[in-house]
Amino acid sequence: MTADIVTKHVANGDRPLPALAGDPATARRVLLTMWTIRLFEEAVDQLFARGLMHGTMHLSIGQEAVATGACLALRPSDYITSTHRGHGHCIAKGAVPDRMMAELLAKRTGYCRGRGGSMHIADVATGNLGANGIVAGGVPIAAGAGLAVQLRGGDEVALSFFGDGAVNEGAWHEGVNLAAIWSLPVVFVCENNHYGMSMPVGRASKTPLAERAAGYGIPAVTVDGNNVQEVFAAVTAAVSRARSGAGPSFVEATTYRWKGHSKSDKNLYRTREEIEDWRERDPIVRFERAAEAARTLTTAEIEQCRAQARESVRSAVQTASAAPDADPAELAEAVYAT
Numbered sequence: 001m002t003a004d005i006v007t008k009h010v011a012n013g014d015r016p017l018p019a020l021a022g023d024p025a026t027a028r029r030v031l032l033t034m035w036t037i038r039l040f041e042e043a044v045d046q047l048f049a050r051g052l053m054h055g056t057m058h059l060s061i062g063q064e065a066v067a068t069g070a071c072l073a074l075r076p077s078d079y080i081t082s083t084h085r086g087h088g089h090c091i092a093k094g095a096v097p098d099r100m101m102a103e104l105l106a107k108r109t110g111y112c113r114g115r116g117g118s119m120h121i122a123d124v125a126t127g128n129l130g131a132n133g134i135v136a137g138g139v140p141i142a143a144g145a146g147l148a149v150q151l152r153g154g155d156e157v158a159l160s161f162f163g164d165g166a167v168n169e170g171a172w173h174e175g176v177n178l179a180a181i182w183s184l185p186v187v188f189v190c191e192n193n194h195y196g197m198s199m200p201v202g203r204a205s206k207t208p209l210a211e212r213a214a215g216y217g218i219p220a221v222t223v224d225g226n227n228v229q230e231v232f233a234a235v236t237a238a239v240s241r242a243r244s245g246a247g248p249s250f251v252e253a254t255t256y257r258w259k260g261h262s263k264s265d266k267n268l269y270r271t272r273e274e275i276e277d278w279r280e281r282d283p284i285v286r287f288e289r290a291a292e293a294a295r296t297l298t299t300a301e302i303e304q305c306r307a308q309a310r311e312s313v314r315s316a317v318q319t320a321s322a323a324p325d326a327d328p329a330e331l332a333e334a335v336y337a338t
Contacts (some may be wrong), residue, residue, distance in 0.1 A: 017233050020072075021290035027297050028305060030072065030228055034064040034284045035309035037088040040097055043313050044087070044104060044118070048263050052321075053104055057118040058085040062226075062258040065283035066191050067092040069231030070159060070251075073239050079127045079145045079158040081138030084119045085191075085257070086131035089161050094126035097316035107323040114326025115334055129158075135196075136166035139175035139188070146184030146248075157242045159187045159235070165196025167209055176248070180216040183247035187238040188213075190252045191225065197261045198269040213250035225253030226283040229290075256281075 021027050041061050047053040060067070067088035071080065074093070082089040090100055095111070103110025103121050110116070111123050122130035129145060132138045142160035149156045166172050167190065179186040190209055194201050201209070213220035219241075223230040231253050238249035256278035260267050267275070291297040297305075 017236060019290070019294065020229050020232060021287060021294045021296060024296045027291045027294075028301070030068055031284070031287060031291065031297070031302065031305045032309055033068045033092055034228070034287065035306050036097065036312060037064045037067065037091050038284060039309050039313045040091060040100070040316070041087055043101075043317055045259070047105075047317070054106070055117050055119075056262050056264070057104070058262050059259040060085045060088045060257060062278065062282070063191060063193060063255045064088055065228040065287070066189070066225045066231055066253045066255055067161070069228040070161070070189050070235045072232050073235040074127075074157065074159060077127065078156050078239075079129055079142070081129050081142040081145070081158070081160045082131040083138060083161055083163060083166075083191075084131060084133050084135075085163065086121065086161070087118070090121055090123060090128055090131070093123070093128045095123045095128065097312050098319045101316040101320035102323050105320050105323075106326045107320055108326050109320070109323040110326070113330065115331065134171075136162055136169035136172040136175070138162060139166065139172045140178070142186050142188075143175040143179045143184055146179055146186040147182065149185055150182070155185075155243055157185045157187060157239050159189060159239070161189050161191060163196065164190060164192040164194065164201045164209060165199070165204065166190075167212055168204060176213075176216050176218075176250075179248040180218050183245065185242040185245070186248040187235060187242055188248060188250045189235065190250070192252055192254045193257045194254075195257075195261070195269070198265075200269075210250060210252040218248050218250060220250035220252065222252040222254065225255030226281050226286065228283060228287055255283075
């Protein structure tokens with residue numbers, strides 16, 4: 001299936017994609033995005049541990065390359081639908097960390113005025129139609145966005161992120177089927193981190209996940225989700241196909257979450273050795289090495305990217321903490337029409 005997508009992409013007149021690590025400006029952008037995602041989520045983890053953030057949260061530490069590579073293949077005018085593990089998607093699509101942190105801290109200055117929190121953050125201005133606490137809930141929303149684009153004759157693309165656990169949900173099958181039969185401009189990106197909560201993907205699915213796409217007559221590809229270049233190339237090809245009117249594609253990115261499913265996960269279903277093995281495949285370290293090997297970023301410039309991301313997140317925590325709390329009296333405004 002990989003060859004099918006890439007061949008069509010090149011046959012449409014596009015040149016082979018350059019290496020992300022081969023251009024200094026692009027390498028900085030990619031590295032800054034991944035470090036911002038990593039450090040933002042580490043800060044969120046610490047805030048929860050200190051009792052300063054309430055509700056629940058789901059971290060994508062270790063999966064930064066998927067959100068970064070996929071969103072890099074999109075235009076600012078394109079759309080995404082996210083998941084309960086969506087901080088990385090939000091940042092990669094252009095959200096401001098200050099307003100994101102404010103949302104998670106239930107502040108009035110948050111993207112949803114403090115009403116959505118971690119699992120329901122949205123930033124419509126950058127095309128992020130929202131995270132979703134319902135597994136596979138974003139898939140039919142992406143199909144709906146794709147239908148809207150098609151009806152108004154636009155050239156935007158909707159990209160739907162979802163986890164491996166979503167492919168067994170009815171909403172996933174319904175959304176993919178509609179996108180397929182109507183040739184909607186949608187790209188389905190599966191972040192296969194090997195566990196749906198504590199359920200190993202091999203026990204939840206008899207076949208490789210990418211094979212599901214064949215049942216709907218759409219192309220699929222499986223890539224290394226810890227390699228930002230592979231993710232970018234595959235999603236770029238799928239986006240090109242969707243934008244040309246050829247319909248949806250399925251991209252499976254195999255990756256791994258270093259942390260548990262949520263803050264209450266004790267990790268009793270996997271070993272320390274398994275986690276450590278995947279930590280050694282850190283997508284950020286891999287890209288740093290690629291940039292150094294390409295001689296586009298020096299060690300000092302790489303550290304500057306880390307420092308810039310660190311300062312951005314530190315500022316976000318300080319600004320959000322000082323912001324006014326969400327006003328309970330305003331909650332009904334988001335429920336009832338005035």
